[in-house]
Amino acid sequence: MPPSSSTSTSHKRRSVADEPVTSVLPGGDVPYDPDHAFSADEEVLAALGYKSEFKREFSLFTTFCVSFAVLGLLPSFASTLFYGMGYAGTAGMTWGWIVAMIGIQCVAMSMAELCSSMPTSGGLYYASAVLAPPGWGPFAAWITGWSNWLAQVTAAPSVNYGISAMILAAASIQNPAYIPTDYQTFLLTVFIMILHSILSSLPTKKLAQINSLGSTFNFIALIIVIILIPSGTDRPSRGLPRFTPSAEVWGTIYAGTSFPPAISVLMSFIGVIWTMSGYDSPFHLAEECSNANIASPRAIVLTSAVGGTFGWFLQLVVAYTVVDIGDTLDSDLGQPFAAYLMQCMPKSAVLAILALTVIAGFSMGQGCMIAASRVTFAYARDDCFPGSRWWRRVNGTTGTPVNAVWMNCGVGVLCLCLIFGGELAVGALFSIGAIAAFVAFTTPIFIRVFFVGNRFRPGPWHLGRFSIPIGVVASAFVVLMVPILCFPSVSGADLNAQTMNWTVVVYGGPMLFVSIWWVVSAHKWFKGPKVNVAHLMLGPEGNVVPGEVIEGKRADGVAEEAEGEGEDVGKTVGKRGSLDKM
Incomplete structure (x- = not known):
């Protein structure tokens, strides 16, 4: 799944709903980074709402090795x-x-x-x-x-x-x-x-x-x-x-x-x-x-x-x-x-x-x-x-x-x-x-x-x-x-x-405590996974339009830059309503 690119004036972008990943992002969101073209794995993670923070140096075999070591049969x-x-x-x-x-x-x-x-x-x-x-x-x-x-x-x-x-x-x-x-x-x-x-x-x-x-x-x-x-x-x-x-x-x-x-x-x-x-x-x-x-x-x-x-x-x-x-x-x-x-x-x-x-x-x-x-x-x-x-x-x-x-x-x-x-x-x-x-x-x-x-x-x-x-x-x-x-x-x-x-005490006690914590306080401020990747919104015809970036920046200027210079906007995957609707 190579990164998407745009060099035409149509500015068409792939949305979260285009490929199979179940995400917290709304169906029209497009993760965006003007300074970085997403790799295939970064696109998938961005579609889930997160920016990559680790080096991807585990393979199927080495991941299995960690998992089998954790299993530790003997x-x-x-x-x-x-x-x-x-x-x-x-x-x-x-x-x-x-x-x-x-x-x-x-x-x-x-x-x-x-x-x-x-x-x-x-x-x-x-x-x-x-x-x-x-x-x-x-x-x-x-x-x-x-x-x-x-x-x-x-x-x-x-x-x-x-x-x-x-x-x-x-x-x-x-x-x-x-x-x-x-x-x-x-x-x-x-x-x-x-x-x-x-x-x-x-x-x-x-x-x-x-x-x-x-x-x-x-x-x-x-x-x-x-x-x-x-x-x-x-x-x-x-x-x-x-x-x-x-x-x-x-x-x-x-x-x-x-x-x-x-x-x-x-x-x-x-x-x-x-x-x-x-x-x-x-x-x-x-x-x-x-x-x-x-x-x-x-x-x-x-x-x-x-x-x-x-x-x-x-x-x-x-x-x-x-x-x-x-x-x-x-x-x-x-x-x-x-x-x-x-x-x-x-x-x-x-x-x-x-x-x-x-x-x-x-x-x-x-x-x-x-x-x-x-x-x-x-x-x-x-x-x-x-x-x-x-x-x-x-x-x-x-x-x-x-x-x-x-x-x-x-x-x-x-x-x-x-x-x-x-x-x-x-x-x-x-x-x-x-x-x-x-x-x-x-x-x-x-x-x-x-x-x-x-x-x-x-x-x-x-x-x-x-x-x-x-x-x-x-x-x-x-x-x-x-x-x-x-x-x-x-x-x-x-x-x-x-x-x-x-x-029942050693497990049930802490779980009872966190349940009470939820009722008393946590339900007011904990909203589940917090999206931390910059993203834009797609218009009704798939054009990138100004929107708010999750990290607190405004996307208006970025959207204009993407329109004028054909910046790469990583395509995303999945479909799910935002957490505010959970």
């Missing part, structure tokens, strides 16, 4: 084994994973379709604002944005907590007399957070290179572990068959909760959902990706499909080799994955696998930090946060949102104080990541399916006639899972402050 699985195995046992890990992936893949495909139509860092937040019924756009953006931000800002702390627990568990394996303390876990996790923040402040090109290496290692480590565990297990030397019989693996539901088996299996989906929640990263990196309205949605679907397939292989390997689920969950090592490995592998192999997992986890945490900073930048650009003018600044040296990186680091360190509240308290970080992410993922999808009708204009990557059915399945899956993710593992007299599921 460290994600290791960090959430307590839930996946502990709630439903091996049945939840085998056929339970397949059932969960049906809903998750539908969410990913529906999200990819939105990304192709609206490839901006604001991602889901922008889509909710544009697609919501008249009058509801700002509120939909507000709720989606804050829920997504909670998922993003807690991702790196939860990943890094899992890494720290594995490092200290390895130390305990080497020296059985050593027992890690909460204070040591906290300090090590904060140190890793600081390292990630330093790396995330680097220029975009360096970030792409680092994450490409990290993602490649992540994938290689995953393959090595999938091969190493079944080939290197020493179960026979312990008087056990090499693998547990299939009838037991697929048919036995571990009584890890006080609820019926079907509910226990659904509760075990928290491990699948949290593990598979990183495929939205390409959406948030769209403003740094070349050919974003095709490459970014492809990266979303590719990440979910590849992650779901290889994640299931890893689940099968562990399900067939675990010896005692109860001992795995209650081990003094304090890390179920390390305890599981000690049951079926030689000590040297255990340490090797933990080392691979820790390195892969470091790469995952790095990707989480990058994605979170882009979300924070995008929302601060629209004044969502107190002090937004600081968090939306792009560093002049690195060309990246450094302030947003360190803001997220500070919030993440505060979240890590939950470590001192015990295992269930810090476990809420994982539940938040699952529930907050999927609420944000599905809100614009739900709006798209049930309220938009023909107002949605698909981009070049779309689902065609399967769009609505897939969106319905995605919405139904999340509506079912949101309350399930808030269930405690026990009920009745056993339910107390130590055994309750704190997700």
Whole structure:
């Protein structure tokens, strides 16, 4: 899609309604910059109302690399084994994973379709604002944005907590007399957070290179572990068959909760959902990706499909080799994955696998930090946060949102104080990541399916006639899972402050606060995505006429210059009423 040019006296220009992007700009708007001819990606972003502020140095492959690193199958699985195995046992890990992936893949495909139509860092937040019924756009953006931000800002702390627990568990394996303390876990996790923040402040090109290496290692480590565990297990030397019989693996539901088996299996989906929640990263990196309205949605679907397939292989390997689920969950090592490995592998192999997992986890945490900073930048650009003018600044040296990186680091360190509240308290970080992410993922999808009708204009990557059915399945899956993710593992007299599921407090509390904030104050000043690109208006016959530029300048003189000298006016794409009509 080359930039449009005009050398004739007819001054005809392409409008927002001419090509497939769903935008906040009215149908007759034309983004305009008298000093710059828009590239194809800049045209699409300008049609969404934003000027380009990043270098487009991510490709389909490097975007997929960041996304796959954020997915982090090996460290994600290791960090959430307590839930996946502990709630439903091996049945939840085998056929339970397949059932969960049906809903998750539908969410990913529906999200990819939105990304192709609206490839901006604001991602889901922008889509909710544009697609919501008249009058509801700002509120939909507000709720989606804050829920997504909670998922993003807690991702790196939860990943890094899992890494720290594995490092200290390895130390305990080497020296059985050593027992890690909460204070040591906290300090090590904060140190890793600081390292990630330093790396995330680097220029975009360096970030792409680092994450490409990290993602490649992540994938290689995953393959090595999938091969190493079944080939290197020493179960026979312990008087056990090499693998547990299939009838037991697929048919036995571990009584890890006080609820019926079907509910226990659904509760075990928290491990699948949290593990598979990183495929939205390409959406948030769209403003740094070349050919974003095709490459970014492809990266979303590719990440979910590849992650779901290889994640299931890893689940099968562990399900067939675990010896005692109860001992795995209650081990003094304090890390179920390390305890599981000690049951079926030689000590040297255990340490090797933990080392691979820790390195892969470091790469995952790095990707989480990058994605979170882009979300924070995008929302601060629209004044969502107190002090937004600081968090939306792009560093002049690195060309990246450094302030947003360190803001997220500070919030993440505060979240890590939950470590001192015990295992269930810090476990809420994982539940938040699952529930907050999927609420944000599905809100614009739900709006798209049930309220938009023909107002949605698909981009070049779309689902065609399967769009609505897939969106319905995605919405139904999340509506079912949101309350399930808030269930405690026990009920009745056993339910107390130590055994309750704190997700409803740690996620529900902040969301209740921002909802009250909306009613009391935010509805008066927050209007959703704020257009920041200069634009003109088309007359009834397509001629450029004087209009007001969003940045506060007048376009009268510019319009005359365009008429007299044939200035290039970038063509735009999409159709949607202005936010004032939302």
